[in-house]
Amino acid sequence: MGKEYIGEFEELILLLIVMLKEDAYGLAIRKALKEHADRTVTIGAVHGTVNRLEKKGLVESNLGGATESRGGRRKRIFTITAAGKKALHRSRDIKVNLWSQIPELAVNKF
Amino acid sequence: MKPQKNIPPKSADQFLTWFCKGELLEEIQGDLHEYHEELTERPKWKRNFLYWFHVFNFLRPFAIKKSRSINSNFSIMFRHALLISFRSFKRYTSSFFINIIGLSTALTCATLIYLWVNDELLMDKFHENGDNIFHVMEAMEFPSGTVVGGNSSGIIAPLLSEEMPEVEHAVQVARHLDNTTLSFDDKTIKADGHYVSKDFFGMFSFPLIEGSKNNIWDNPDAIVISETLANNLFGSTYGSIGQNINFRNEKHYTVSGVFRDVPNHSSEKFDFLLSFEGHTASQAYLLKWSSQSVAVYLSLYPDADVQAFNEKIHDFIGKHSERHSYRIPFLVKYSDEYLYGEYEGGVQSGGRITYVKLFSIIGIFILVIACINFMNLSTARASRRLKEIGVKKVVGARKATLTFQYLMEAVVIAFLALLLALIFVFILLPEFNAITGKQLGISFNLDLMLTLFGITLLTGLMSGSYPALYLSGFKPIAILKGKLNTSVGEIWTRKGLVIIQYTVSVILIVSVLVVYNQIDFIQNKDLGYNKDQIIHFDVEGKMEQAEHMDTFLDQMRNIPGVVMASSTRTKLTGDNWGVGGIEWEGKSADDAIYFQHMIAYYDLIEVLGIELANGRSFSRDFSAENTKVIFNEAAIAHMGLENPVGKIIRFRGQNKEIIGVVKDFHFDSFHESVKPMMINFMPNVLSQFMVKIEADRGKETLKSLEKLYLNSNPGFLFDYKFLDNDFQELYASEQRVSILSNYFAGVAILISCLGLFGLAAFTAERRIKEIGIRKILGAGMFGIVRMLSADFTKMVMVAIIIASPVSYLLAKEWLNSFAYRIDLEWWFFVGSGVITLLIAWLAVGWQTIKAAQQNPVNNLRYE
Known part of the structure; x- marks a missing residue:
């Protein structure tokens, strides 16, 4: 099924959502991206991607956690679905498999 | 700096709310606000810029609201009309380009003029209490006539505020400190300043960065300096209070305050201020009635009636000093002085407002000329779209729908032209600023955008209205039968419009000639002394x-x-x-x-x-x-x-x-x-x-x-000036008008010619068969060119005849403001007429010669 393939940026964001747990909302993901992957993207780009992931059924969301700095607006907290986890595993397996077949690259690297 | 409340720009939020899907709005806006909150460290403009940037970044398919009425009749028609517009642009490329070039040039001029006029109108309008600040003028009634001056005697200020209950504050300003030498340590600077009395900062809104306006003048030897002057003398504004500044190497003044640099929108320019009270301690003559060298400003209580006040103070000076009873004081509103600063025989007679009006009119004229092009070309081309209209009407389009479509076409062109115009404005703005001596900039504030939007919409509607009403009124049966008699009225309308265009152009050319010659006359007139190679500098x-x-x-x-x-x-x-x-x-x-x-x-x-x-x-x-x-x-x-x-x-x-x-x-x-x-x-x-x-x-x-x-x-500094430069500055405003009117006249001519060019092309095309037959019967090329251009020549001639007396009167009026002026020569008018005619012939000639040279066989063989 084509929809289970995920792009590199999507994968990154899925991983971050898992990592951030209860705090996985748009702006926090953006911050984490900067921190862990050294990538600066616009807020719109993050929102666009998580919306796409939700449409693909890889994440679910619910609203909660309004703060003063948000002007009393709630956050949309994302959590990964079973399908999302599966997609992540699959993506990792493919890569690990490929890496193991090219030992020279692995040797040179380490 | 005081911590400011950190609020994201409201307009950005409104924009977001407008386009964003309702179900996503809360989280997106929340994220954006939180983001904005994190930016507290950055300067405000940067925060707002980043905020806007991210808001714009949400213009993505997933976030944009689906149009509620996507399947409604209206939006389908709208999209259809848009589609048809673009198709017709593609089909009639040349008239599309003529229109877009004409309109965008016109809109460029209009935008520049708007920016300039707007800036002029804002001069001196930033004072918070501006509506209640007045300048005490004096009308001096001499036997030879009344002369109005802006200076009075210092004593009038305290007397007025004692005797007149309407007066809230009275401030004296003595502008005696131009080009003054100030120094601190080894730094020497020349700066302009005024002596002002203690309520100055209470009356005018020049914000203080350091010091408080309540006690700033407690010391008679206090000096209050501008931010720039503080930075130049001390390196920073902080800690400048209490420093001693050496004044003309004579005396020391102690800094008691620093004000923010005088804004561009202030006609009053100064770098430092000294205490008027301190000054009069040694220069008591400034307070005498016999001295007339202090400007006095009053702020009245909001409910005061200025008219009545002026009547009350009519004899004020005479009452206090019999000898000076010829001096009649009166108030003028401070914020109006910049624009209405000229008096003739004691009566207010204009000032810069004349130029503001003049350029506004020129801007409107240029837009009208461009609109006329549009009208002419689209009605002229109507015959080629007749079938389209006929079929649409037969299928059931109502008149209103067709009107809408043609208006839409015009508005779309106008907005495309606006985009181009904005690019031109960006490119031309530095040059324009150099000519006008202003610091104009395009800031994308709501006001400007709304005005430009309004102007463009109006231009589109104006230029589209006539063709839209005209085209949509055809009878379908007559059209499809191929019988469309161009009515006499229609041809007259078209001719009338061309005549208007050329009349305006001729008037503009004459004005350019007159202004240019007058300026030239002034600058080269024998002054009776030789101003060249003379420098002057202060005795200090x-x-x-x-x-x-x-x-x-x-x-x-x-x-x-x-x-x-x-x-x-x-x-x-x-x-x-x-x-x-x-x-x-x-x-x-x-x-x-x-x-x-x-x-x-x-x-x-x-x-x-x-x-x-x-x-x-x-x-x-x-x-x-x-x-x-x-x-x-x-x-x-x-x-x-x-x-x-x-x-x-x-x-x-x-x-x-x-x-x-x-x-x-x-x-x-x-x-x-x-x-x-x-x-x-x-x-x-x-x-x-x-x-x-x-x-x-x-x-x-x-x-x-x-x-x-x-x-x-x-x-002291050796700070010299050339006398002939001073002389040029004296006529700076005339010089500016001269340069600008040159450009604007050029633009007007260009746009008019574009229109004529389009019309000529169209006529030649319509009469192509006639030309073919004439050639077969033996007509020469010259004869055909003459036949095709005769009509246009007549129109331009009529325009010249109308324009000459009008421009004569206008030029006379303007020249009357000079005591020494050129005579209005006949050749100004004949010359402008000939130039216009030649340019018109050039525009028409190319098209007609092309038409006359065609091989008649090609034109006739399909019949």
């Missing part, structure tokens, strides 16, 4: 003493390259005060004439190259020159003296012998005629050195002069 410090000045003048003369040197107190570019009280033999009792007063030193008349009509000038070879006097011819004529040299007059109780008469020379703007002038020899009050230098050694000479000056007068 010890130079104010006669013996130092004499040595210095001598030393200067010894510098190779210096032709002559002298000093004076008179500005040769006008704005000098007259003196009264001169008595001569045979003076009539009611003669209250004021003489212009020039104060001269030895050689001044020679330095300036003023010609003597009679007698001699002041010279070192004679003694007691201060008991002698020189007049100009206008003065002698007024006094009615025959053989004036040797006669005695009385001035300020002193007998003075006339030793010479100089020929009249212009020491004032050309808006004024040469007034009677008295030249006195007064060594103690000289304020300007005047030095004539040789043209070809200017640079070295100036260098040696600077060296000499710095050595002889330590602590």
Whole structure:
């Protein structure tokens, strides 16, 4: 099924959502991206991607956690679905498999 | 800096709410607000910019609201009309380009003019209490006529605020500190300043960065300086309070406050302020009725009636000083002075508002010309779209729908033109600023955008209205039968519109010729003195003493390259005060004439190259020159003296012998005629050195002069100006008008010609078969060209005939504001007409020659 393939940026964001747990909302993901992957993207780009992931059924969301700095607006907290986890595993397996077949690259690297 | 409340720009939020899907809005806006909160460290503009950036970044398919009425009739029709518009642009490329070039040029001009006009209208409007601030003017009723001046006596301020209950504050401002030498440590700076009384900062909104307006003037030797001046002298504004600034190497003033730099929108410019109260302690004459050199401002309580107040103070000066009862004070609103600053015979007679109006009208004219092109081309091309209209009507389109479609087409073109125009404006703005001497910028604020949007929409609707109503009114049966008689009325409308275009163009060309010639006349007119190669600089410090000045003048003369040197107190570019009280033999009792007063030193008349009509000038070879006097011819004529040299007059109780008469020379703007002038020899009050230098050694000479000056007068700067530059500044506004009207006239002509070009192409195309047949029957190329251009020639001729008297009246009106002016020559009008005609022929000629050269076989074979 084509929809289970995920792009590199999507994968990154899925991983971050898992990592951030209860705090996985748009702006926090953006911050984490900067921190862990050294990538600066616009807020719109993050929102666009998580919306796409939700449409693909890889994440679910619910609203909660309004703060003063948000002007009393709630956050949309994302959590990964079973399908999302599966997609992540699959993506990792493919890569690990490929890496193991090219030992020279692995040797040179380490 | 005080912590500011950190609020994201409201307009950005509104924009987001407008386009964003409702279900996503909460989280997106929340994230954005939180993000904005994190940016507290950055400057405000950057925060807002980033916020806007991220808001725009949400313009992505997932976030944008689905149009609610996506399937409604209206939006389908709308999209259809848009589609048809683009198709018709593609099909009729040439008329599309003519329209878009014309409209975008016109919109560029209109935008630039709008920016300029808007900026002019904002001048002096930033004072919070602006509606209640007034300037006390004086109308001085002389027998020769009423003269209005902006200066009064300092004493009037406290008297008015004591006696008139309407007055809240009264402020005195003495502008006596231009180009003043200030220094701190080893830094020396020249700066402009005023003496102001203590309520100045309470009345005008010049915000203070350091110091408080309540106690800033407690010390009579206080100085309040601008941010820039503080930065230049001390390196920063912080800690500048309490520093001592050396004033003209005479005296120290203590900084008691720093104000934010005077904004561009203030007509009042100053770098520092001193206490008026402190100044009058030694210069008490400023408070006397006999001195008229202080500007007085009042703020009235909001409910005061200015009209009534003016009536109340009509005799105010007379009541306090009988001798000055000819001076009638009246109030004008401070914020209106910039635009309405000119008086003629005591009556308000315009000012810069004239230019504001003039350019607004030109802007509108240019837009109208471009709109007319659009109307003409689209109605002319109607015949080619007849089938489309016929079919649409048969299928059931109503008149309203078709009207909408054509209006839509026009509006779309107008907005495409706006985009182009904005690009042009960006490119042209620096150049435009250089010409107008302003710092205009396009800031994307709501006001500007709404105005541009409004102008463009209006342009689109205006240019689309006629074709839309005209095209949609056809009868479908007649169209499809191919029988469309162009009605006489329609042709007349089209011709009428072309005539209007050309009338406006001719008027603009005449105006350019007149303005250009007048400016040229002024700048090259014989002034009666030679303003070239003369520099002038301030007499300061010890130079104010006669013996130092004499040595210095001598030393200067010894510098190779210096032709002559002298000093004076008179500005040769006008704005000098007259003196009264001169008595001569045979003076009539009611003669209250004021003489212009020039104060001269030895050689001044020679330095300036003023010609003597009679007698001699002041010279070192004679003694007691201060008991002698020189007049100009206008003065002698007024006094009615025959053989004036040797006669005695009385001035300020002193007998003075006339030793010479100089020929009249212009020491004032050309808006004024040469007034009677008295030249006195007064060594103690000289304020300007005047030095004539040789043209070809200017640079070295100036260098040696600077060296000499710095050595002889330590602590002061050698800050010179060329006299002819001053003269150019005097006519800066006319110069600007001249340059701008050049450009605008060019644009108007260009747009008109574009229209004519399009019309000619169209006519040639429609008559292609006729041309073919004529050629077969033996018509020559010349005959055909003549046949095709005859119509246009007639239209342009009619335009010239209409435009000539109109432009004559306009030019006469403008020239009347000059006392010395050119005559309106016949060739201004004939010349403009010929130019217009030639350009029109050029535009038409190319098309007609092309049409006449075609092979008739190609044109006729399909029949």
